[in-house]
Amino acid sequence: xxHDLYQPVRAALDTLGAPARxxxxxxxxxxxxxxxxxxxxxxxxxxxxxxxxxxxxxLLGSVQIAATRLLAACGVSPDLTLGHSTGEFAAAAAAxxxxxxxxxxxxxxRGAALAQAETGARGGMLAVQxxxxxxxxxxHRIDDVWFACFNHPRQVVVxxxxxxxxxxxxxxxxxxxxxxxASAEAAMRADLARRPVTRPPVAFVxxxxxxxxxxxxxxxxxxxxxxxxxxxxxxxxxxxYTHGARxxxxxxxxxxxxxxxxxxxxxxxxxxxxxxxxxxPDSGRGFLQALAHLAVxxxxxxxxxLIPHQxxxxxxxPVARLDTQSYWIQQPRRPAMAGRERSLVRPALGPGGRTRNxxxxxxxxxxxxxxxGGGAGxxxxxxxxxxxxRKKK
Numbered sequence: 001x002x003h004d005l006y007q008p009v010r011a012a013l014d015t016l017g018a019p020a021r022x023x024x025x026x027x028x029x030x031x032x033x034x035x036x037x038x039x040x041x042x043x044x045x046x047x048x049x050x051x052x053x054x055x056x057x058x059l060l061g062s063v064q065i066a067a068t069r070l071l072a073a074c075g076v077s078p079d080l081t082l083g084h085s086t087g088e089f090a091a092a093a094a095a096x097x098x099x100x101x102x103x104x105x106x107x108x109x110r111g112a113a114l115a116q117a118e119t120g121a122r123g124g125m126l127a128v129q130x131x132x133x134x135x136x137x138x139x140h141r142i143d144d145v146w147f148a149c150f151n152h153p154r155q156v157v158v159x160x161x162x163x164x165x166x167x168x169x170x171x172x173x174x175x176x177x178x179x180x181x182a183s184a185e186a187a188m189r190a191d192l193a194r195r196p197v198t199r200p201p202v203a204f205v206x207x208x209x210x211x212x213x214x215x216x217x218x219x220x221x222x223x224x225x226x227x228x229x230x231x232x233x234x235x236x237x238x239x240x241y242t243h244g245a246r247x248x249x250x251x252x253x254x255x256x257x258x259x260x261x262x263x264x265x266x267x268x269x270x271x272x273x274x275x276x277x278x279x280x281p282d283s284g285r286g287f288l289q290a291l292a293h294l295a296v297x298x299x300x301x302x303x304x305x306l307i308p309h310q311x312x313x314x315x316x317x318p319v320a321r322l323d324t325q326s327y328w329i330q331q332p333r334r335p336a337m338a339g340r341e342r343s344l345v346r347p348a349l350g351p352g353g354r355t356r357n358x359x360x361x362x363x364x365x366x367x368x369x370x371x372x373g374g375g376a377g378x379x380x381x382x383x384x385x386x387x388x389x390r391k392k393k
Contacts, residue, residue: 005070005284006033008306012066016104020058023108028062057086057111058104064090065100067251067276073305076294080203080245082236084257085149085176088207088226095200097219102195106223113187114176114227123180126165128156148177149231152263157231181227189224197223203243210235212243233257237264241271247297249290250275272297 010029017027064087071077083091086107093103125148128135132147135156139145145160158165159178197216206213208222210232237248237260248261248271255275265271274293278286288303295301304312 005287005306007308008073009066009070012069012100013062016062016065016100019101019105020062020108023105023112024055024058026055026059028059028066031059032063052115054108054111054115057114058108060086061090061093061104061107064252065093065103068094069100070305071249071251071276074291075300075302076249076291078202078249080205080240080243082205082207082240084151084207084233084253085231087253089223090251092200092204092219092223095202095204096198097200097204097216098195098197106191106195109191110184110188110227113184113191114181116187117181117184117227123159123161123178124165125157125159125176128158129154130156132156144180146178147230150234151231152234152260153266154263155260176227177230179228184227185224188227189220192220192223205236205240205243207231207233207236210239212239233260234264237261241265241268246270247272247274247294247299249273249294252277254279 006029013027013029013032017029021027064083068078068090078094081091081095083089089098089103089107089110092098093100098106128138130138131153132150135147135158139147139158142160144163145158145165147156148159149157151157157177159176159180161180197219199214199216200219204213204219205211206219206222208226208229208231209218213219213222240248248258250257250273254277258273258275261271261273272293274290276287276290284306288306291301291303
């Protein structure tokens with residue numbers, strides 16, 4: 001999505017890119033739109049550099065915060081925010097608990113601390129398609145394996161050493177959200193102590209505590225423990241629902257969390273889900289569809305922020321003519337009766353001498369009452385009963 005919307009998010013990425021570039025030597029705009037964005041698949045060295053934890057953390061935060069600012073410029077502001085894993089930092093910034101620039105600096109420091117904690121034996125993560133209790137029995141008495149994410153009732157992610165997992169793992173640089181990264185916690189506490197954390201004016205649900213959080217001291221504590229604590233996304237989604245969330249919008253991440261939201265809130269028919277991006281570049285079409293979806297749901301969407309001021313024009317749409325065409329239900333022709341020039345339709349008589357269609361009395365002699373064009377139901381139309389159908393083009 002962000003690759004397709006360079007012009008609308010350029011200013012935000014340039015502002016957020018300064019602290020990211022200061023710590024990593026790369027800017028989000030350079031990664032997304034520069035030479036690295038079109039790096040051939042075989043050039044592994046250039047592709048692996050942004051994937052490193054120290055670089056990936058501030059870059060992800062920059063992109064996520066820029067996307068939320070673009071949505072705000074289009075009239076879409078949250079009533080409640082939450083985020084999965086690293087996305088929780090951008091969610092806190094969207095709730096104004098921390099400025100966007102300070103969030104990127106915090107993520108740059110966090111990435112460096114996590115990269116330092118990755119020294120030694122490499123860890124990994126494994127997605128298990130089961131409920132929590134089944135997964136708990138599976139990993140019982142296995143050394144160096146811990147719960148990392150509770151995504152929805154049927155998916156748990158575990159972290160651990162490669163030997164402990166001994167299976168196909170997720171493509172990550174280490175065992176995130178596990179005690180293996182405990183050494184990063186002290187560094188995060190020291191960095192957070194220097195940053196102004198305020199009470200967010202927008203409701204914020206943390207996936208560390210799975211609860212609404214507004215106290216600055218508690219926010220600092222949750223950010224410090226974030227790398228070592230499991231992601232309680234399933235519980236956080238339910239907490240958000242309890243506090244009134246009904247429309248869930250995923251800002252980045254290829255709508256990957258929407259299925260977890262739906263499964264976590266199974267049985268609730270009053271929720272609506274939308275995502276701003278898809279699996280491949282689409283020239284911003286997915287973002288526009290998300291805005292349209294939100295507009296239909298009642299959000300005050302204003303898409304003018306997507307168009308530069310100098311390119312905005314008011315257009316008079318041509319008058320749409322409502323062309324009409326009539327369609328008649330034709331009565332099937334019957335074979336002509338002997339001795340008559342036209343066929344007659346005689347209504348059948350019911351009890352008391354009334355016709356079965358509700359008209360009283362017997363038809364006049366000659367049967368012209370039931371002649372095609374009027375019919376026993378009255379009319380004046382061209383098919384029995386006097387009505388007609390009209391189709392609007």
